[in-house]
Amino acid sequence: METLFIYIAKSSGLIGMFYIAYYFLLRKETFFTANRWFLLAGLFTSVILPWIVFTTIVWVEPAPTNFDWSKIPMRTVQEESFEINWYLVLAAAYIIGIVLFLVQFALDFYNLNSVLKGKTIHQQADHKFIDLKENIAPFSYFNTIVYNSSLYNESEMESILEHEKVHSEQYHTIDVLITRFFCILFWFNPFIWLYKKAILQNLEFIADSEAAKNISDKKAYQLTLLKITTHENCVVLTNHFYQSLIKKRIVMLNKNQSKKWNSWKYLLVLPALVAFVFLFQMEVIAKEKNVSPKTEQSASDGVDVYKITKNTTEAELKEKAEILSEKYDIKTTFSKVKRNSSNELIGLKIKLQKGKEIATEMEVNSSEPIKDFSIAISKNDNGTTNIGIVTEKNKMNNKLVEESKNIISNTPIDADAQIYIDGAKSDKAKMDELDPNEIATVNVIKNDEKKEIRIITKKFAKIGSENDIYINDKKVDQNELDQLDQDKIVTMDVNKDGKTIRIVTKNGTYNIQDKNLPAPPTPPSPPVLKMKTPTHPPLPKAPKAPKGDPINGDKKAWKEFEKKMEEFDKQMKKLEPQMEAFDNQMAEFDKQMEPFNKEMEAFDEKMKVYDKQMEEYISKIEKENKK
Structure with missing residues (x-):
């Protein structure tokens, strides 16, 4: 909408410029036919020229970063506050005027x-x-x-x-x-x-x-x-x-007829048009220097970072998605892309996924240009892959939370790690039994004292997203609900419209009489993936290009860089047989996954039956609690 009004303003300005040129330079001349074409050309120029945009690229030094990218933070969603859309008001007035003049x-x-x-x-x-x-x-x-x-x-x-x-x-x-x-x-x-x-x-x-x-x-x-x-x-x-x-x-x-040499006056409009183009139709795109086509930045050993700014284009987003797919076999989806009149990003949704698992999601929706953020990917010593989205806000936190899902699930977990599933303390065996499709988030909290793995299932997450939650008559948010130990829950009541849920814990103020409640239905056991995913061959680290360009920069550093690149190319050449073998292993792995996928489909049908049984069970519990 804003783009339309800017276009109308530019067109109106050009119409005014052509009229002023005619009024002060040409209206007293007897070049009547030439004036006719000049005035018509002014009208068509006023509607065509604002559509023509000339772009220039300015290369800038990459922004420095001192942040430890090996720590992957939680997602951040910006909410857009309610405000009157004056563009819609003006658009309505504009359309009403057009309709009246059409009548x-x-x-x-x-x-x-x-x-x-x-x-x-x-x-x-x-x-x-x-x-x-x-x-x-x-x-x-x-x-x-x-x-x-x-x-x-x-x-x-x-x-x-x-x-x-x-x-x-x-x-x-x-x-x-x-x-x-x-x-x-x-x-x-x-x-x-x-x-x-x-x-x-x-x-x-x-x-x-x-x-x-x-x-x-x-x-x-x-x-x-x-x-x-x-x-x-x-x-x-x-x-x-x-x-x-x-x-x-x-x-x-x-x-008397005007002298022919007075025709030079028609040319005076050209400098004004050139000035209009340079002032309003020139778009400057800033790009960082020394950006590798594969990994944009290595913030620390084993961590690759892909930066997204307000000026990132659709072509660049597509390129990043292709890189992540090619290098990590991660499907990256960019959707809900919104831009303002300056072609700056103001809205974007990112979804990172491998197979049926969602690694992480982030959505930004605002009236202002987005803040710079990055997609960070790292590998742990045990072979797991971590994915996260790092924003400027996260950089100020001393203690960061990693909201990601380990892509390879059948890998060792530290013995001292404490595991929580939907707020209840659990163990590795129960975690392995979880259906990956039912997992909403996996939070890995790291600090010097301990490591906690908190898993929230979709069913449990749905409670916090769609209802008002009260614990011991105190309204809580999603974070407090995630941290709740389910072993301490005494009752959980849902009101008639299903919008409010009240939870009473053992340390609450309510006294509940013991009741002979029916046993809950037993959930079906999910199939276990026994196959091991083929390990990708280790890739050599590409040398970092020196600052400046090869002509005006440090020639000695650039010569050394060329030698390192030649060595890097040789190492990549040697890896070709291993990469071919890895591709063959992945093809065989996909064939072996077919029976497992069928088992998962059967498991999904069993889960539908289990969900109905749970609904009946919860209904019985509610009736008992009301007695």
Whole structure:
């Protein structure tokens, strides 16, 4: 919406610029035909030029970072606050204006058609003549010329017809309709109405000038102009003989022809157009130097970082998705892309996924340009892969939370790690039994004292996202709900509309009588993936390019860099057989996964049955609690 209003403002400014150039430089010249094309060119330039944008690339030094990217933080979602959209208000007013002027145009066209309909037409060469009885000023509409012969003598009729023939032969009606169309689109711009007046006036100058060449008595023609001023009943959408500025037309008829060298005035508009392009149609794109085509930045050993800024283009987002897919076999989806009038990102959703597992998600939606953030990927010593999204806000935290899912799940876990599933303390065996498709988030909290792995299932996460939660009559947020130890829950009541859930724990203030509750249904056991994913061959680390460019930079450093690149290429060449073997192993692994996928489908059907049993069980519990 903002882009549309900027376009309209630019077009309106160009219309004003062309009119001012005509008014001060050309309106007193007798280059009537040239002025006609100048004014029409101004209208079309005003709607075409704002669409043309010239881009220039400025290379800047990469932003320094001292952040330890090996720690992957939790996701951050920016919420857009409610505010009145003034663009919609202005758009509504603009559209209402267009509709009103379109209605007026339709009425004018209807009135014109009423005048022409059912009248006797006399065909002569390429012209059609209609002799009316009404007191209407003579006019032409395309090749039709309308007049009332009873109001004029033979000499006057000759002048009138010669004048209107010029309008018809030079298709001046098209100029009138084009001008009317622009008045409808730019009805709010005062310059367009002055522009319309200048075009119609110039068309009369053209017709007067050409008609006078074919009339022997120029004085009689001028007298005819004065006589027509008494007929003020004119038809809109036509080239009519009457004009209010008769005096100016007579002056132009008697004015000496302008000297040809005055044509240089038309060129004066070109510097103004060039200035417009440089001021408003030049887009500067900043790009960082020394960015490797594969890994944009290695923040620390074993960590690859892919930075996204407000100026990142769709092509660059696509390139990053292809790199992550090729290098890590991670499907990256960029959606809900929104930009402002400066083509800066203000909205974006990122989803990182491998197979059926979602590693992490992030969504930004704001009226302001997004803050810089990065996709960080690292590998642990035990072979697991961590993925996270790092924002500027996360960099200020001393204790960071890693919200990611280890892509390779069947790998060792530290013996001292404490595991929590939906807030309840658990162990490695129960964690292995979880269906990856039912996992919403996996939070790994790292500090010097201990390591905690907190897993939240989709069913448990849904509670916090769709309901108001109260623990011991205190309203809590999603984070507090995630940290709740389920072993301490005594009761959990859901109100009738299902919007509010109240939880009472063992240390709460409520006393509950023991009741003989039915045993909950037993969930089905998920299939266990016994196969081991093939290990990707270790890749050598690419050398880092020196600052500057090879010509003006440190030539010695660049020469050393070229040697390192040659060695790097040799190492990559040696890895080709291993990469081919890895691709074959992955193809075999995919075949072996087919039976497991079928088992997962059967497990999903069992889970549907289990969900229905759980609904019945919860319903029984609610009835018991209400007794």
